Amino acid sequence: MFVLLSIIFCCFVYLISVKLLYNRFKKLWPVLLNNVSLSPCTKKDLNVLSTYDRYDFNSRNSEKDNLHTLNDNRVLIVTAHPDDECMFFAPTILKLVESNALVHLLCLSSGNYYNQGDQRKKELVDSCAVLGIPANRVTIIDNKELPDDPKADWSTALISALILTHIRAHAIHLVLTFDEGGVSGHVNHIAIHKAFRYLVSVGRIPEDCQVLCLHTISIFRKYLSVLELPISWFLPSSFYCVIGPEEYRRAKEAMLRHRSQLLWFRRLYLLFSRYMFINTFRAITVETKNVKIY
Numbered sequence: 001m002f003v004l005l006s007i008i009f010c011c012f013v014y015l016i017s018v019k020l021l022y023n024r025f026k027k028l029w030p031v032l033l034n035n036v037s038l039s040p041c042t043k044k045d046l047n048v049l050s051t052y053d054r055y056d057f058n059s060r061n062s063e064k065d066n067l068h069t070l071n072d073n074r075v076l077i078v079t080a081h082p083d084d085e086c087m088f089f090a091p092t093i094l095k096l097v098e099s100n101a102l103v104h105l106l107c108l109s110s111g112n113y114y115n116q117g118d119q120r121k122k123e124l125v126d127s128c129a130v131l132g133i134p135a136n137r138v139t140i141i142d143n144k145e146l147p148d149d150p151k152a153d154w155s156t157a158l159i160s161a162l163i164l165t166h167i168r169a170h171a172i173h174l175v176l177t178f179d180e181g182g183v184s185g186h187v188n189h190i191a192i193h194k195a196f197r198y199l200v201s202v203g204r205i206p207e208d209c210q211v212l213c214l215h216t217i218s219i220f221r222k223y224l225s226v227l228e229l230p231i232s233w234f235l236p237s238s239f240y241c242v243i244g245p246e247e248y249r250r251a252k253e254a255m256l257r258h259r260s261q262l263l264w265f266r267r268l269y270l271l272f273s274r275y276m277f278i279n280t281f282r283a284i285t286v287e288t289k290n291v292k293i294y
């Protein structure tokens with residue numbers, strides 16, 4: 001009986017902590033935006049936002065002084081397939097759009113693995129419209145050298161060139177993409193990260209542009225839904241986004257536009273994936289000796 005009561009008490013405390021942290025996040029959001037958008041020496045100063053920084057919020061300038069929008073700041077999300085934007089990046093896109101950032105999406109394939117490329121391109125544009133990205137800011141690369149295929153090795157040189165052209169053409173300030181784990185482990189996702197590591201290692205990313213990678217978490221954490229929030233909160237990250245029930249409905253609606261992808265397990269994903277509610281990002285890390293270009 002004592003054990004049962006202890007478990008119930010722990011669950012209750014955990015749920016209260018989720019609620020408190022969510023409310024705390026809403027107050028911290030302007031500061032988080034400042035960390036990614038307003039630093040004059042962004043690449044040098046991009047350090048991990050420590051737990052201390054989060055609690056030091058009240059000792060900084062007033063919230064009013066810190067409140068900036070991302071007006072005129074251009075953000076680029078780089079993905080591999082149609083549906084990556086809502087399965088993995090929806091919380092971030094929704095929060096950035098809400099903050100008046102100009103969000104662009106670069107999707108490096110048409111998702112043609114089952115010969116549904118044309119349909120999937122339309123689905124992607126529809127999904128982006130729901131998330132707040134207009135069609136003229138969505139670019140889908142349909143190149144035979146970049147097939148939607150978990151066995152295909154995407155050329156680092158080709159991806160790097162496409163990404164760099166896009167960053168320069170749209171004067172991008174912030175790029176968000178996959179980390180070395182690719183979130184789902186898909187090799188096309190990981191290929192994008194390798195290209196960014198290459199670009200960072202050779203200093204090709206413009207000085208006023210930051211690159212942050214979506215953190216790949218363990219499968220246990222991945223399917224805790226919003227209950228994962230306390231774990232993400234206490235671990236270091238450079239930038240993080242959390243959304244509430246109303247925004248979650250929009251994220252879900254965006255995923256429902258990908259009609260060709262709505263298999264039963266993806267419906268479960270919508271319910272249980274933490275990435276539908278929470279995104280955490282880290283600065284890209286580069287070990288020059290391991291970066292190969294081919």
Ligand SMILES: [Zn+2]
Pocket residue numbers: 080081084186189
């Ligand atoms: Zn993908």
